[in-house]
Amino acid sequence: YLREELGWRLPRGRQMLGRSPAMVQLMDTIERVAGSAANVMISGESGTGKEVVARTIHYHGTRAEKPFIPINCTAIPEGLLESELFGHVRGAFTGAHTTKRGLFEKANGGTLFLDEIGDMAPETQAKVLRVLQERSFERVGGTRPIPVDVRVLAATHRNLEEEVRRERFREDLYYRLKVVTLEVPPLRERAGDLALLSEHFLELFCAEHGRSLKRLAPEAMELLAAYSWPGNVRELKNV
Numbered sequence: 383y384l385r386e387e388l389g390w391r392l393p394r395g396r397q398m399l400g401r402s403p404a405m406v407q408l409m410d411t412i413e414r415v416a417g418s419a420a421n422v423m424i425s426g427e428s429g430t431g432k433e434v435v436a437r438t439i440h441y442h443g444t445r446a447e448k449p450f451i452p453i454n455c456t457a458i459p460e461g462l463l464e465s466e467l468f469g470h471v472r473g474a475f476t477g478a479h480t481t482k483r484g485l486f487e488k489a490n491g492g493t494l495f496l497d498e499i500g501d502m503a504p505e506t507q508a509k510v511l512r513v514l515q516e517r518s519f520e521r522v523g524g525t526r527p528i529p530v531d532v533r534v535l536a537a538t539h540r541n542l543e544e545e546v547r548r549e550r551f552r553e554d555l556y557y558r559l560k561v562v563t564l565e566v567p568p569l570r571e572r573a574g575d576l577a578l579l580s581e582h583f584l585e586l587f588c589a590e591h592g593r594s595l596k597r598l599a600p601e602a603m604e605l606l607a608a609y610s611w612p613g614n615v616r617e618l619k620n621v
Contacts, residue, residue, distance in 0.1 A: 412442070436497075
């Protein structure tokens, strides 16, 4: 178990597990990247565990005692995303009855994880780029620059190089975020990890529900191994 060998400090159920060559290589890169201040682009298919990778980087870096703030850029309507990221001042728009701190401000000193950044609108991309360049921002409706020290980790399942070529993602932001690139392998390319992960999730859910520890029969493992897992680790966990 790499969580035991390397001592990953993550909440139970969010450990990075694996002993396949692809995962060992990924772990090695994370260990070297975690202590730096570099922005990191994490790519991989949906369900591969990109947020777990981001949390691992944060909790093994110099900002571990500071906030880790995740946001899924597809889960929030574009009209509200700017306010979520940068906050707003009272009266900035209809319904803004109080001043609100944004996620960049809440993550000050720590890490902001922008999940599925490839779905972010160009206007918001431009404002994120400005924060990375100037290390300050203004709340929506505000005029006072607010200094901020945030490490940005971003993730996407999209091919951002193609998105840049099609002018759907800003090239300058792409290179600002892509200081280091990590590719999270799909489950079908992690030979040997399926049994390890299955045992881990079974143990986790037995403990959560107060059940005695169950074991998967060999026939059950054969069925799991015969499946391609298009939803990757997330799908395996749900199953």
